[in-house]
Amino acid sequence: MPGSPTPLDLAFGLLQEGRLIEAEQIMLREVDTAERTHGRGSPQWAAAQCDLGNVLFSSRQPDRAVECFRNACDAHPPTGDREAYQDHLTYRLNLGSVLTMAGRLDEAETELRHNLQERREFYGPEHPGYAYALEPLADVLAQRGLLAEARQLIEETIAIFWSSGHERVATALALRAEIVLAAGGAEPVFPHLGQLPDEVVEQIALTATDRSGRHPAMGKALLADLAGALEQRLGPDHQMTLNVLSQLANISHDAGDEAGRVEAVRRVLAAYDRQGRPEEALMAALGLAMAQDDAGDTEGGLRTYEQAHARAAGLGRRDLTAQVLRNWGLALSAAGRAAEAERRLREAVAEAEQAHDAELLGRARIALGLFLQHEARPAEAQQMVEAGLSTLDVAHPDAITGRGHLTAIKSGESCGCGDLAGAVADAFRAFVLGKLPPDLLARLDVAVEDNDFKIQVELRREPSEGELEHMNRLFQSAVAEFRGRLTSRA
Numbered sequence: 001m002p003g004s005p006t007p008l009d010l011a012f013g014l015l016q017e018g019r020l021i022e023a024e025q026i027m028l029r030e031v032d033t034a035e036r037t038h039g040r041g042s043p044q045w046a047a048a049q050c051d052l053g054n055v056l057f058s059s060r061q062p063d064r065a066v067e068c069f070r071n072a073c074d075a076h077p078p079t080g081d082r083e084a085y086q087d088h089l090t091y092r093l094n095l096g097s098v099l100t101m102a103g104r105l106d107e108a109e110t111e112l113r114h115n116l117q118e119r120r121e122f123y124g125p126e127h128p129g130y131a132y133a134l135e136p137l138a139d140v141l142a143q144r145g146l147l148a149e150a151r152q153l154i155e156e157t158i159a160i161f162w163s164s165g166h167e168r169v170a171t172a173l174a175l176r177a178e179i180v181l182a183a184g185g186a187e188p189v190f191p192h193l194g195q196l197p198d199e200v201v202e203q204i205a206l207t208a209t210d211r212s213g214r215h216p217a218m219g220k221a222l223l224a225d226l227a228g229a230l231e232q233r234l235g236p237d238h239q240m241t242l243n244v245l246s247q248l249a250n251i252s253h254d255a256g257d258e259a260g261r262v263e264a265v266r267r268v269l270a271a272y273d274r275q276g277r278p279e280e281a282l283m284a285a286l287g288l289a290m291a292q293d294d295a296g297d298t299e300g301g302l303r304t305y306e307q308a309h310a311r312a313a314g315l316g317r318r319d320l321t322a323q324v325l326r327n328w329g330l331a332l333s334a335a336g337r338a339a340e341a342e343r344r345l346r347e348a349v350a351e352a353e354q355a356h357d358a359e360l361l362g363r364a365r366i367a368l369g370l371f372l373q374h375e376a377r378p379a380e381a382q383q384m385v386e387a388g389l390s391t392l393d394v395a396h397p398d399a400i401t402g403r404g405h406l407t408a409i410k411s412g413e414s415c416g417c418g419d420l421a422g423a424v425a426d427a428f429r430a431f432v433l434g435k436l437p438p439d440l441l442a443r444l445d446v447a448v449e450d451n452d453f454k455i456q457v458e459l460r461r462e463p464s465e466g467e468l469e470h471m472n473r474l475f476q477s478a479v480a481e482f483r484g485r486l487t488s489r490a
Contacts (some may be wrong), residue, residue, distance in 0.1 A: 008051045012058065018395070020059040021435060021477050027052040028473070043084045046075035050091050053098070061480045062102035069095035089118055089129075097136050105140055112137040128168065131160040135172050138179070147183050154179055170203030177208065181222055189222065190229045201233055205240045209247045216254040223248040227264075237271045249291065258295035265291050282311045282320060286327060298335050305331055319360055322351035326364045333371050345371055362392035366402035373405055382409045394434065395481055400427045421448035428453065428482045435474055440467065453479055 005013070007030050014023035031048040038044040053068030072091035077084030092115040099108035116133040123129035138153035154176045161169035177189045193201055208226055212219030223244055230241040249264035265288045272281035285308040293301035305328035312321040329344035345368040352361040365388030373381035385402045392399040404423025425446040433444060443458035455475060463471065 008054070011051075011055045015055065015058055018393070020481060021474060023055055023059065024052075024473065024477055025470075027055045041075040043075070043077060043081070043087065046072040046077075046091065047087060049075070050087075050094060053094065057098050057101070059477065059480055060483075061476065062098055064476060065098050066095065066102065066104075069098060085122065089115060089122065092118065093133055093136070096133075096140075100136060100140050100143070105144055109137070109140050109144070112140060126160060126163075128160060128164050128166045131157045131166075131168070131172075134160070135168070135175060139175055142175070142179050142182060147179060151176075151179050151183070167200075167203065170200045171207045173200075174204045174207035174211065177204075177222060177226075178211070178218065181218060181225075189225045193229050193233045198234070201230070202240050205230060205244050209244055212247055212251050213254070216251050219251045220248065220255045220257065220260070223251060224260075236267070237275055242268050242271055246287075249287065253291070253294065258291065262288065262291045262295050262297075278311060278315055279317075279320070282308055282315065282324070285311060286324060289327070289331065293331055293334075298331075301331060302328075302335065318351045318355035319357050322348045322355055322357075322360055322364055325351060326367050329371070330367055333374070338371075338375060341371060342368075342375075358391040359393075359396070362388045362390070362396070363398045364388075366392075366398050366405075369402065370405055373409055378409050378412075382406065385409070394427055394430045400424055403427060424448060424482055425453070428478055431481070432474055432478050436471060437467065440471070451483075453482070 007026050011023040011026045014020070014026070027048070031045065031052055034042065034045040034048040049068045049072040053065040053072065056062075056068060057065035069091055073088065073095055075088075077088045092111060096108050096111035096115055099105075099111060112133055116130070116137055119127075119130045119133050134153050134157040138150045138157060141147075141150035141153065154172055157172045158169060158176060160166075161172055180187050181189050190204070193204075196204075205226060208222055212223050227241065227244045227248055230238065230244055234241055245264045245268050249261045249268070252258070252260035252264060265284060269281055269284040269288055272278075272284055285304055289301045289304035289308060291301075292298075292304060305324065308324045309321070309328060312324045325344045325348035329341045329348060332338075332341035332344060345364070348364040349361070349368055352364040355361075365384050369381045369384035369388060372378075372384060385406045389399055389402050389406070392402075400423045403426050407422065407426070425448050429444055429446045432446075433441070439460055440463060441457060442460040443456070445456040447454045
């Protein structure tokens with residue numbers, strides 16, 4: 001029988017559902033409990049701070065996570081307690097890693113060099129525990145352009161992990177590939193894949209895929225090399241090959257290479273068709289249609305949407321059919337084919353209603369409402385957008401877009417496409433108000449200036465200490481939740 005989930009398990013489960021406020025509150029209670037029971041600075045309190053830091057980092061709040069990891073590091077373990085000291089080494093490694101991800105490379109290097117020395121004294125220079133700090137330090141040095149030293153450290157890392165048979169050799173090999181590529185020259189980026197076990201090859205691919213988004217141009221070059229190597233090593237239809245190709249398509253878009261994106265998606269689609277995997281092929285076809293449209297091949301994209309619709313009909317899945325129809329209708333609208341667009345968008349709403357999928361129904365209704373607004377039919381548009389908003393979470397990207405357009409409709413303006421910042425601010429305000437006592441605030445003003453939130457609060461009554469702490473944390477979490485929406489596509 002599996003054990004009961006820990007508070008950290010519950011918190012990460014909530015994060016996966018997008019409920020970051022509740023996730024954070026679980027871990028804050030654990031910190032408070034550890035402090036009351038064991039004392040501030042105790043090993044238990046440091047462990048709770050580390051768990052809170054992991055949750056905050058996973059919810060896109062790296063600066064607050066850094067504060068938690070610093071707290072954990074400052075809680076010195078009892079003398080002679082090896083287990084507590086090992087935990088301390090982990091906290092400092094986490095601190096250096098989060099500083100790296102936050103782009104605070106000078107601080108990251110300082111913490112990682114400190115951690116490396118601590119680990120050398122504790123484990124010795126040939127132990128995997130020492131290599132755990134070598135690898136992230138090599139990463140920081142590579143990002144700072146110190147490629148020679150980075151290469152030296154990553155080769156040392158690989159040697160230690162390899163000699164000990166440690167699984168982390170895969171992540172080190174992935175980082176080595178980045179360093180080799182950054183240095184230029186004719187050296188192979190992924191040598192000797194044929195000599196590695198399948199599980200190591202797959203872990204290299206997972207690591208490279210996860211890291212590729214940090215620098216799109218380099219990530220695209222790296223994944224292109226990796227995709228070719230995986231096709232030879234694992235085969236063109238292996239799932240890991242297809243995962244890398246899918247990420248290559250995403251990164252190619254980020255890097256402005258739409259033709260490369262189209263080619264990558266075509267390879268994925270062909271592989272799913274060869275394997276007789278119709279649902280995966282349908283999703284790849286939708287991706288291909290979007291890629292073709294972004295590449296300037298409007299007619300090609302519309303033909304692919306038509307083919308995707310036939311695929312969805314063959315599957316008998318109303319939810320997939322609704323998704324295809326929504327995207328197809330939007331593409332037709334952008335192409336100036338209004339009558340066809342309206343027909344497909346109305347069909348999307350009807351299919352979503354039959355699918356009993358509240359989120360999909362909301363997205364389909366808002367897409368149709370925005371189309372009607374652009375066609376100068378404001379009364380119909382308002383009705384449809386309001387219906388769409390009623391089934392979507394306030395923080396959903398489509399809800400934010402719909403709210404911006406609804407404001408424009410009600411004020412008699414022609415469109416709300418250009419006021420993403422205002423829509424995000426309105427959604428931010430609704431999100432916060434929905435999680436505070438209704439009698440606490442007399443006024444909450446939210447504005448977006450220079451891609452950041454400006455918040456003004458007027459209290460209706462004096463809050464308790466707990467309410468004030470909750471409100472401050474709520475604002476911090478809301479900023480993390482909505483900041484990404486400011487640059488997202490409508």
